[in-house]
Amino acid sequence: MKKFQALILVSVLFLSASSALAGTQLTAGAIGTTSDTYMLVMGWANALKQAGSSVTLTPLEAGGTVKLLRGLITNKWDIGFIASPHYANALAGELNFEKDPPSLRERYKKVRTLFGILSGMGMYVVRGDSDIITIPDLKGKKLAIGAPGGMAGLVTRRLFKAYGLDADKNDYSAQYLEYGSALDEMRSNLLDGTILWGGIPQSGAFNFTRQIPLRFLPIDAEKFEEFRKDMPQGQYYMLKEFSPELLKSVYGEKNIIQDKPANMWTFQMMVVVRDDMPDDVAYEITKQFWENLDFVKSTAASLQSIDPKEALTVLSAEFHPGAVKYYKEKGWL
DSSP, X not given: OHHHXXXXXXXXXXXXXXXXXXXXXXXXXXXXXXXXXXXXXHHHHHHHHHTTOSEEEEEEEOOSHHHHHHHHHTTSOSBEEEEHHHHHHHHHTOGGGTTXXXXXXXXXXXXXXXXXXXXXXXXXXXXXXXXXXXXXXXXXXXXXXOSTTOHHXXXXXXXXXXXXXXXXXXXXXXXXXXXXXXXXXXXXXXXXXXXXXXXXXXXXXXXXXXXXXXXXXXXXXXXXXXXXXXXXXXXXXXXXXXXXXXXXXXXXXXXXXXXXXXXXXXXXXXXXXXXXXOHHHHHHHHHHHHHTHHHHHTTOGGGTTOOHHHHTSSOOSOBOHHXXXXXXXXXXX
C-alpha cells in the first residue's frame, strides 16, 4: 500500500512539473536577423520543438545588446544577450550605462545567465578594390560603427583612439548604421568601411562578396592592449586571428582580397534571463539547448565554435539556479 501511495505521489509530482511547463511561451530578443544571436535562437527554438518540449521560443529582432538588456529587465522579452564586459559596465554604471537611473541599475542585478557563446566577433571590412589596407588608412574616410546606442560604436571609438584616430576630431567620419544598411552603402561607394558582428562566415559579408570582394582589416596586438587598458572592463576582451587562407576558403578565393591575417575582437556573449524565470523553465531550455547542440549548430555555419567547455567561463553574471541544476547533473559545475 505504501509503495502504491509513493508511486501515486511520484506521478503527481511529475504531472505537476510537466503541467507547470505546458504552454510556456518565451521570446528572445536578438541583435538582427543576420546575426549569430538570431540564428542561435532559431536553432534553439527548433531544437525545443524537435525534442517535444512544452516550452516554445520565438526570436525577435530587437537591436543592439544595450537595448536587449534593457528590454529584458523591462519584460519586453524573456531571453536576451549581453556581453560579459557590457553587463559589468551596466552594474558599475559605466559607458553607455552611465546615465541610467538607480532604479534601472537595481533591475540589472536581477539578471542571470544560462551560458555564454564565443561565436560572435567584431570585424572591420572594406571593399577589396579600395586602397585601405590597415586601420590607419581609414583616416579621412567614412566608417559605419554599428547601430545607434550599441556597444560596437563605443568599442570602435576607443580602439581607434589607440591608433590616434578620434572621430570627435573628425579624423574619420563615424556613421551609426545597422550592418545591412552599411553594406548597402558600401556597394554604392557611399561608405568606405563598416564594422560587422558575427562569426566566420558572417552572413552579410558572405552575401556582399558574391558581388564585390572584401578585405578584413587587421587589428594590431599592441594597439589592442592599449585599448584593453583604457576600456572599462577591458579584461573581458580578446582577439581571434584568422589567416588569409582560411578566410579565402570560407568566402571563396576570388571573393577576399587578403594578404595579411585579420584579427577580430570578441568576448563571451552571455545568454541572459531574469531571476524570476521559474527554475524548471530555465532547466528545460538549458538542457534542450546542450542536448541538441548539433541540431542548433546546423542552423548556421557561424555557430560551429560553440563549446560547453568555454560556455561556462569568463561570465560576469550569476548563473540561474535552473541552469546550475542541469550543469551539476552533467558534472560541468
